[in-house]
Every structure is written in structure tokens, then in C-alpha cells.
Amino acid sequence: MAVEVTKVEEVLTGRVETYWYLVGKRLRKHKLAMISLVVLIIIILACVVGPYLSPYHVAELGSTEEVMQPPSLKHPLGTDELGRDVLTRLLYGGRISLMVGFSSVFSALVVGIVVGAYAGYYGGILDTILMRFTDIMFSIPVLPLLIVLASVIPGAGVWKIILVIAIFGWMTDARIVRGMFLSLRENEYVEAARAIGVSNNRIIWRHILPNSLAPIIVSATLGVGGNIIYEAALSYLGFGVMPPTPSWGNMLQNAQYAMAIAPWLVWSPGIAMFITVLAFNYLGDGLRDAMDPRLYR
Amino acid sequence: MIPLFFGVALVTFAVLSLVGDPFAQMAINPRIRPEDIARLKHAWGFDLPWYLRFFKWFWSMITGNWGVSIFAGGKLVTELVGRAIMYTLRFSIASLIFSFIIAVPIGIYSALHQYTFFDYFFTFIAFFGMSMPTFWFGFILMMIFGLRLRWLPIGGVMSPGIETAPFLVRLLDQTKYMILPVIVLSLFSMGSWMRYARSSMLEVIKQDYVRTARAKGLPERTVIFKHALRNALIPIVTLLGLSLPGIISGATITETVFSIPGMGRLTVDAMLSNDYPVAMVCLLLESGLLIVGNLVADLLYAVVDPRIRYS
Numbered sequence: 001m002a003v004e005v006t007k008v009e010e011v012l013t014g015r016v017e018t019y020w021y022l023v024g025k026r027l028r029k030h031k032l033a034m035i036s037l038v039v040l041i042i043i044i045l046a047c048v049v050g051p052y053l054s055p056y057h058v059a060e061l062g063s064t065e066e067v068m069q070p071p072s073l074k075h076p077l078g079t080d081e082l083g084r085d086v087l088t089r090l091l092y093g094g095r096i097s098l099m100v101g102f103s104s105v106f107s108a109l110v111v112g113i114v115v116g117a118y119a120g121y122y123g124g125i126l127d128t129i130l131m132r133f134t135d136i137m138f139s140i141p142v143l144p145l146l147i148v149l150a151s152v153i154p155g156a157g158v159w160k161i162i163l164v165i166a167i168f169g170w171m172t173d174a175r176i177v178r179g180m181f182l183s184l185r186e187n188e189y190v191e192a193a194r195a196i197g198v199s200n201n202r203i204i205w206r207h208i209l210p211n212s213l214a215p216i217i218v219s220a221t222l223g224v225g226g227n228i229i230y231e232a233a234l235s236y237l238g239f240g241v242m243p244p245t246p247s248w249g250n251m252l253q254n255a256q257y258a259m260a261i262a263p264w265l266v267w268s269p270g271i272a273m274f275i276t277v278l279a280f281n282y283l284g285d286g287l288r289d290a291m292d293p294r295l296y297r
Numbered sequence: 298m299i300p301l302f303f304g305v306a307l308v309t310f311a312v313l314s315l316v317g318d319p320f321a322q323m324a325i326n327p328r329i330r331p332e333d334i335a336r337l338k339h340a341w342g343f344d345l346p347w348y349l350r351f352f353k354w355f356w357s358m359i360t361g362n363w364g365v366s367i368f369a370g371g372k373l374v375t376e377l378v379g380r381a382i383m384y385t386l387r388f389s390i391a392s393l394i395f396s397f398i399i400a401v402p403i404g405i406y407s408a409l410h411q412y413t414f415f416d417y418f419f420t421f422i423a424f425f426g427m428s429m430p431t432f433w434f435g436f437i438l439m440m441i442f443g444l445r446l447r448w449l450p451i452g453g454v455m456s457p458g459i460e461t462a463p464f465l466v467r468l469l470d471q472t473k474y475m476i477l478p479v480i481v482l483s484l485f486s487m488g489s490w491m492r493y494a495r496s497s498m499l500e501v502i503k504q505d506y507v508r509t510a511r512a513k514g515l516p517e518r519t520v521i522f523k524h525a526l527r528n529a530l531i532p533i534v535t536l537l538g539l540s541l542p543g544i545i546s547g548a549t550i551t552e553t554v555f556s557i558p559g560m561g562r563l564t565v566d567a568m569l570s571n572d573y574p575v576a577m578v579c580l581l582l583e584s585g586l587l588i589v590g591n592l593v594a595d596l597l598y599a600v601v602d603p604r605i606r607y608s
Contacts, residue, residue, distance in 0.1 A: 136304040141583040143549050144564045152315045229430045233550050236432050270433035278428035
């Protein structure tokens with residue numbers, strides 16, 4: 001039914017409806033996903049622009065009267081144990097958390113796609129070796145090793161956390177991509193490309209990969225939210241982003257001990273993180289619905 | 298499976314050896330003579346390269362000699378791990394049962410009443426659970442029930458000085474300490490169980506044989522419980538096998554928040570102090586359970602679904 005309507009529209013408007021056009025159209029109908037998208041854009045904008053607008057500097061210490069003050073007009077979200085403005089730190093921490101989320105997903109994705117694509121496309125011994133390795137990485141308890149890596153790799157930079165999360169985050173992507181390649185490499189267009197002498201690398205990157213993007217995008221969207229929580233958990237345990245650089249995770253690190261006297265320190269980073277992750281999850285869910293070929297056909 | 302296990306052990310050992318040897322710290326203490334450090338290193342085998350140590354260690358592991366902890370006063374690894382496991386199992390099994398019993402029926406009911414208020418509400422709850430950072434949720438519960446209302450203790454596993462009390466009092470006391478951690482542990486898994494049960498049931502009730510069952514006039518109860526539910530449970534049972542490893546390792550954060558001396562904490566502490574006899578046993582238990590869990594999931598899948606046969 002829906003297909004026929006779009007066909008008529010296609011004829012009337014003379015516009016060819018590509019897969020991605022349809023995905024966009026279906027996504028726009030998914031209310032929660034659209035709300036999430038708007039919320040995410042607002043959060044990202046706030047985190048990028050906010051610190052410039054704030055009258056306080058991230059590392060600016062308040063006077064002794066300003067230590068652990070509850071929310072007021074001067075400090076909308078209160079101040080922390082060093083008298084720093086929580087709202088400023090929250091926005092700045094959001095930058096770090098979002099950056100960790102996006103970059104770790106991106107790096108994991110690059111590794112996952114390369115491993116999955118070659119394993120799925122060539123099959124045989126290469127597939128066996130790569131997938132055994134993936135299985136081994138999958139079977140290792142992640143959190144303890146994340147912590148060890150975080151404490152072993154020198155430096156306190158944010159890139160270290162991104163690297164550490166990516167090292168243990170590429171396996172799911174590799175499996176998804178491999179599965180897609182296994183089924184897509186049998187298609188006629190791949191055979192046609194091969195018949196006219198297209199190189200294997202070109203077939204992998206230009207012919208098959210664009211067709212296997214849908215599940216990758218969904219997994220990446222959900223992954224950003226997941227990795228933000230990961231970073232927060234690592235920072236909470238004291239192995240993530242190192243103070244004084246704020247992140248939503250390490251803002252909560254000291255909050256546990258101040259909980260009885262300064263509950264506002266617990267609320268704001270947690271709520272920011274929760275809303276962001278919730279929005280990523282809803283967006284991922286909406287994308288999955290919009291891209292699902294079973295609903296599409 | 299065995300090569301997989303070996304591979305996991307090798308990679309884990311290699312990463313662990315990056316921490317360096319546990320006696321390096323002693324070198325900064327002027328009261329410890331360098332000869333003594335060298336002697337200790339030799340006694341524990343730390344003068345060998347890591348791959349040789351790995352094979353030595355792996356051999357004694359197979360032959361059943363799990364060794365003693367380097368730091369915890371020479372206690373047997375089995376003793377340390379055994380005690381931690383008991384705490385962890387108590388919390389994780391309780392939360393597994395709790396979340397399964399609540400979430401699966403809700404998921405199935407949502408699927409049968411798709412797009413109703415009930416469905417939307419619990420879909421939101423599921424997303425809520427999956428998006429909530431566990432440790433933050435723990436903070437909130439502690440703040441509300443522990444500090445504000447003072448109904449429940451905010452951490453630990455039992456009240457001090459209760460060890461000699463009668464059994465029933467102890468049981469009640471320890472249950473009180475379990476409530477908050479179990480809720481925190483359950484929240485996340487409840488979300489995924491709910492979503493999983495819902496989508497699996499949705500898939501099944503669209504099948505032809507369900508329509509056939511309805512068409513031949515079977516009562517709705519029979520259609521749902523005998524025809525649909527049984528098939529919808531197949532992937533759920535698989536997920537049960539896959540959640541097996543989480544029983545031991547899935548609680549590091551929650552254990553830290555509520556100061557529970559369980560496996561998660563033991564593993565992390567042992568790894569950071571490079572108490573490798575303890576750390577390796579913990580890690581291997583966890584990954585071993587993961588591998589076994591996958592196998593169990595596969596086997597269960599074949600048991601509950603007669604269409605699948607492994608050759």
C-alpha cells in the first residue's frame with residue numbers, strides 16, 4: 001500500500017525516490033526520533049557555544065564563600081567543592097563526553113569495518129583468522145582490562161580514553177559488517193563489477209560498503225550513547241578523563257562523597273548524561289525502524 | 298573452544314604484564330635492599346620474560362595449582378575468589394531472576410497490545426533503563442532511600458556486629474542491604490529483556506501458523522500460550538545463556554558504588570596492584586563463563602527449537 005502511494009507520487013513529481021530519501025521520510029514520521037534529534041542538536045550546540053558565553057572560566061576557582069553553594073541566580077546549577085561554577089563545567093564536560101563518545105565510536109568503526117569487510121569479502125583462511133581473533137577479544141572481560149590499559153598507557157589526555165574504549169569496541173561492528181558482506185558479495189552487481197574487471201578493493205569500498213551502511217549507522221548511533229556511559233563509568237572509577245578537565249563522568253566522581261551535603265552536584269551531570277544517552281538510543285531506534293528492509297519491502 | 302580459551306588467557310596475560318612487576322614499587326623504599334627485591338622477583342618468577350611466565354603459569358593452572366595471592370597475606374587464590382564469588386552470586390542471581398520475572402511478561406504483554414498506552418509506557422521504561430548510567434542511578438537511590446528517607450542502608454553487605462545474631466535476623470539484615478544494589482543491577486537488564494521479549498513475540502504473532510491457529514477457531518488463550526509464546530521464548534532462552542557471564546563480571550560498577558566486596562572489585566583491585574595470580578584467575582573465570590555461556594546458548598537453542606540440528 002505504502003509502496004504504491006510512493007510510486008504514484010514518484011510519477012507525479014517526477015522525482016526518483018532513492019533508498020536514503022525514503023529513510024529520511026520514514027525517520028521524519030518517527031516522532032520520538034525527531035524530538036531526540038532536536039534535543040541532541042541543542043545539547044551539542046550548547047556544549048560547543050556555551051563555554052564561550054559563560055562569565056566563568058572552567059578552571060576558575062571561586063572565593064571561599066562560593067564553595068559548595070546550592071543553585072542560585074549567580075550560579076544556576078550551584079558550585080562544586082572548589083567553588084567552580086557547575087553549569088560552566090557541565091557544558092565544558094559535555095564537550096569532552098560527546099567528543100569521547102563520537103571519536104571512540106568512529107575509531108572503533110574504522111577498525112570494525114576494515115576487519116569485517118576483508119573477512120566477509122575474502123572468506124577462507126583470512127576470515128577464520130580475523131574472526132577467531134574477534135572471538136577472543138569478545139570473550140575477554142572488558143572493564144578490568146579497560147582499567148589496566150587506562151592506567152598503563154602514559155599521559156592523561158582525552159585521546160587515551162578514546163583509544164582504550166575503541167580497542168575493546170570494534171568487535172560488534174566487525175561482526176555486523178562481516179555478516180553484511182557475506183550476504184552481499186553473492187549479489188549480481190558484485191559479479192557484474194568483477195566481470196568488468198573492477199579491483200577487489202574497489203568492489204569492497206565502492207560497491208558493497210555503501211549497501212551495508214544501514215546497520216552500521218544504527219549500531220554507531222547506539223554506540224555513541226553507550227560509550228558516553230562507558231567513559232563516565234571509567235571516570236567514576238578514577239581511570240577515565242583526569243581532573244581538572246571536566247567530563248560528565250568525573251564530575252560525578254567526587255559527588256558521591258558530597259551527596260549528603262551537596263545533592264545538586266549529583267543531579268546535573270547525571271541528568272545531562274541521561275538525556276543525551278536516551279536521545280541517542282531513541283534516534284538509533286528510529287533509524288533502525290526507518291532503515292529496516294523488512295518494513296521497507 | 299579450548300583454543301579460544303587459550304587465546305583469551307594469552308591476550309589477558311599479555312595485557313596484564315604491561316602493568317610491570319609488583320615489586321617495582323619496593324625499589325623506592327630505601328629500607329628494602331635491592332638484593333631482597335631481586336630474590337623476591339626470582340621467587341615469583343618475575344625475572345623471566347612474560348611469555349615464559351605465561352606458560353609456567355598456564356601449566357600450573359591446568360594441573361590445579363592456582364597459587365597464592367602476592368599481596369593479601371599469602372592467602373590462597375581459591376579462598377579469596379571463593380569468598381568474593383559468594384557475594385557476587387548473591388546479588389547477580391537475585392537481580393537476574395528479578396528482572397527476568399518482571400520484564401519478560403511485560404514485554405510479551407506489550408507485544409500483544411502493540412501501540413496501546415501500556416506498550417508506549419513500558420517501551421519508555423525500557424529505554425529509560427538502558428539509558429541510565431548504572432552508578433548514577435545508584436547514587437539517586439542512595440540519596441532518596443538511604444539519606445533522605447533512611448529506610449535502607451547505603452552500602453556494604455551487612456550491619457557490623459551482626460555475625461553472631463540468629464539466622465533469621467541475619468537473613469533479614471542482609472536482605473535489606475541487597476534491595477538497592479539488586480534494583481540498580483536489574484534496571485539495565487530489565488530494559489533489554491523487555492525489548493527483546495517484545496520484538497520476539499511481535500515477530501511470532503505475525504507468522505502464518507498463528508493465523509492458521511486463529512482461523513481454525515482456537516480460543517485466543519490457546520493461540521497465545523500454546524502456539525505463539527512457545528516459539529517467542531526461543532530467542533529469549535538464548536539470551537538467558539548469554540547473560541550467564543554477566544552473573545560474575547557484570548557488576549564492577551555497582552559493587553564499587555555500594556561497596557560490596559565481590560568479584561568485580563576483587564578483579565580490578567588485583568589487576569591494579571598486579572597481584573597476577575588473583576587477577577588471572579578472576580579474569581579467566583569470567584571469560585570462561587562467557588565462552589561456556591555462548592555454548593550453553595547454542596545448546597539451549599537446539600533443545601528448545603527442534604527445527605535446529607547441529608551436525
